[in-house]
Amino acid sequence: MISSKLRQKWAVTLLAWSVALLLAFPVFWIVLTGFKTETEAISRVPHFFFHPTLENYQAVGERANYFHFAWNSIVVSLGSTFLALLLAIPCSYAMAFFPTKRTKDTLLWMLSTKMMPSVGVLVPIYLIFRDTGLLDTKTGLLAIDAMLNLPIIIWMLYTFFKEVPREVLEAARMDGAGPLRELYDLLLPLSMPGIASTSLLAIILAWNEAFWSLTLTAAKAAPLTAFIASFSSPEGLFYAKLSAASTMAIAPILLLGWASQKQLVRGLTFGAVK
Amino acid sequence: MIISDQELSQNVVPATATRRKSWRDSVGVLSLKTPAISALFIWSIIPLLMTIWFSFRRYNLMAPDRTGFDGLGNYRYLLTDPSLALAIWNTVLLVGSVLAITIGLGTLLAVLFDQEFFGRGIARLLVLAPFFIMPTVSALVWKNMLMNPDNGFLAFTMRSVGLKPINWFGVAPLTAVIIIVAWQWLPFAVLTLLTAVQSLDGERKEAARMDGAGPIAMFRYIIWPHLGRAIAATTMIESIFFLAIFAEIYVTTSGGPGFASTNLSFLIYRYALMEYDVGGASVAGLVAIVLANILALFLMRSFARNLDA
Numbered sequence: 001m002i003s004s005k006l007r008q009k010w011a012v013t014l015l016a017w018s019v020a021l022l023l024a025f026p027v028f029w030i031v032l033t034g035f036k037t038e039t040e041a042i043s044r045v046p047h048f049f050f051h052p053t054l055e056n057y058q059a060v061g062e063r064a065n066y067f068h069f070a071w072n073s074i075v076v077s078l079g080s081t082f083l084a085l086l087l088a089i090p091c092s093y094a095m096a097f098f099p100t101k102r103t104k105d106t107l108l109w110m111l112s113t114k115m116m117p118s119v120g121v122l123v124p125i126y127l128i129f130r131d132t133g134l135l136d137t138k139t140g141l142l143a144i145d146a147m148l149n150l151p152i153i154i155w156m157l158y159t160f161f162k163e164v165p166r167e168v169l170e171a172a173r174m175d176g177a178g179p180l181r182e183l184y185d186l187l188l189p190l191s192m193p194g195i196a197s198t199s200l201l202a203i204i205l206a207w208n209e210a211f212w213s214l215t216l217t218a219a220k221a222a223p224l225t226a227f228i229a230s231f232s233s234p235e236g237l238f239y240a241k242l243s244a245a246s247t248m249a250i251a252p253i254l255l256l257g258w259a260s261q262k263q264l265v266r267g268l269t270f271g272a273v274k
Numbered sequence: 275m276i277i278s279d280q281e282l283s284q285n286v287v288p289a290t291a292t293r294r295k296s297w298r299d300s301v302g303v304l305s306l307k308t309p310a311i312s313a314l315f316i317w318s319i320i321p322l323l324m325t326i327w328f329s330f331r332r333y334n335l336m337a338p339d340r341t342g343f344d345g346l347g348n349y350r351y352l353l354t355d356p357s358l359a360l361a362i363w364n365t366v367l368l369v370g371s372v373l374a375i376t377i378g379l380g381t382l383l384a385v386l387f388d389q390e391f392f393g394r395g396i397a398r399l400l401v402l403a404p405f406f407i408m409p410t411v412s413a414l415v416w417k418n419m420l421m422n423p424d425n426g427f428l429a430f431t432m433r434s435v436g437l438k439p440i441n442w443f444g445v446a447p448l449t450a451v452i453i454i455v456a457w458q459w460l461p462f463a464v465l466t467l468l469t470a471v472q473s474l475d476g477e478r479k480e481a482a483r484m485d486g487a488g489p490i491a492m493f494r495y496i497i498w499p500h501l502g503r504a505i506a507a508t509t510m511i512e513s514i515f516f517l518a519i520f521a522e523i524y525v526t527t528s529g530g531p532g533f534a535s536t537n538l539s540f541l542i543y544r545y546a547l548m549e550y551d552v553g554g555a556s557v558a559g560l561v562a563i564v565l566a567n568i569l570a571l572f573l574m575r576s577f578a579r580n581l582d583a
Binding site (some may be wrong): 013123215 | 302309325326392397399403408416419425466470498511519562563569
């Protein structure tokens with residue numbers, strides 16, 4: 001009886017790990033290739049064992065000006081998240097604690113703005129950016145990313161605020177605290193974990209955002225997503241260097257993503273799956 | 275009958291809140307909501323109105339002096355352009371196939387990763403990894419290092435087992451894009467559905483097992499009905515993202531060969547920033563918006579129902 005159960009567990013282990021390794025293989029392959037020489041990287045027979053080299057990392061850091069683009073990514077993803085939180089926190093607070101008849105409709109309307117395909121408004125946004133000098137600026141991309149993530153952030157914070165025990169806030173209200181005092185002194189500290197995971201998700205989404213990065217930025221304000229895309233030109237294609245640059249671009253987000261996997265579901269499904 | 279604290283407070287608080295709600299408070303509350311709502315309103319309405327306006331105008335960025343009202347000229351031009359029909363068809367194929375793959379495989383894998391096995395935590399992290407890779411990296415790596423017919427890893431694998439390597443982007447560009455996008459989004463489906471499977475309480479599963487339900491009956495009668503809501507949510511979110519797929523095509527095929535892998539997003543990009551035809555791009559943009567709204571209407575309805583449940 002016990003041995004058949006154990007055998008089943010081993011079978012599941014084998015199957016599940018095969019699937020996991022297969023799915024993760026491309027990621028593993030990127031990291032590995034980053035430590036090869038270019039000759040090894042383009043070999044027809046893949047090298048699994050080789051003398052690792054750091055020359056690609058050096059080359060990407062020195063010649064490709066990697067850190068300029070990394071800095072753009074950091075500014076845009078952190079800045080857009082901060083801006084969106086600034087707008088979202090008061091809004092979610094008001095909707096969670098002072099609901100009106102229209103609150104549900106407002107939430108659904110916000111969700112519906114996410115349905116608008118970005119590409120449908122590419123032309124006007126491009127022209128507005130061109131005429132206001134926002135093309136290829138970090139400010140412009142930052143504002144767009146903030147707007148893209150705002151509905152997700154409001155929804156997520158709304159579901160977190162809903163979970164704060166109402167007695168606590170009620171007690172404060174009895175003591176005469178106004179809505180703003182209540183928000184800053186009580187709710188924010190209480191829901192810090194929720195705000196933190198919301199921010200993580202927003203940073204991940206902004207970091208990986210590609211459509212507006214590719215269409216609105218160039219050499220000056222391009223984040224890493226657009227920088228990596230520049231490797232696709234035939235004359236610039238070096239597998240090992242591409243891999244080294246990619247590894248540096250995905251590593252921080254992979255770690256953040258793994259850390260926030262539970263909240264990720266809740267955020268991206270607008271609280272429908274927790 | 276026990277009333278939980280939560281239910282009690284939910285019944286009491288709104289009443290108190292209403293009683294204490296003064297005129298000053300409601301103005302305060304409104305001012306808390308206004309910045310976010312107006313920002314979103316401006317972001318969602320002004321570009322849309324501009325797209326509609328441009329769609330009736332003759333406007334090419336290369337010939338800025340030749341502008342004017344064009345009536346339905348852009349519409350006539352675009353709606354008879356065979357590339358539009360092809361792009362819509364490609365979009366439908368892309369969205370449909372990736373949805374089928376990710377939801378289908380995702381359900382199976384969610385059930386698999388719900389089982390007890392050795393190293394489950396780490397295996398789950400591995401499955402999740404592709405989702406966090408930025409789209410341009412995924413697409414470039416798949417195109418050059420995995421699917422390259424000469425020195426790609428897939429070509430090596432196929433040669434090792436005696437098959438002829440496939441020139442993915444030459445013969446089946448859209449299939450190649452579908453594979454890449456499915457790889458990126460399968461983890462999301464697995465994660466969402468796994469979360470849903472786990473929220474199914476153990477007692478019901480145990481009871482079914484006691485009644486002699488085998489793995490298939492268990493899936494059919496216990497797990498599957500429970501997954502409905504999660505599948506609806508996953509379908510909705512994925513559709514939003516799949517309709518807008520752009521980067522994966524931009525760095526791999528540029529929509530080619532010909533229009534073989536051009537979806538609606540890429541067609542609009544082609545019109546707008548490669549041919550500088552603002553009017554044409556705007557009409558195509560409206561087509562994309564209409565398409566998204568048809569889908570959204572259907573999905574939002576099921577979503578609103580779930581919200582009440």
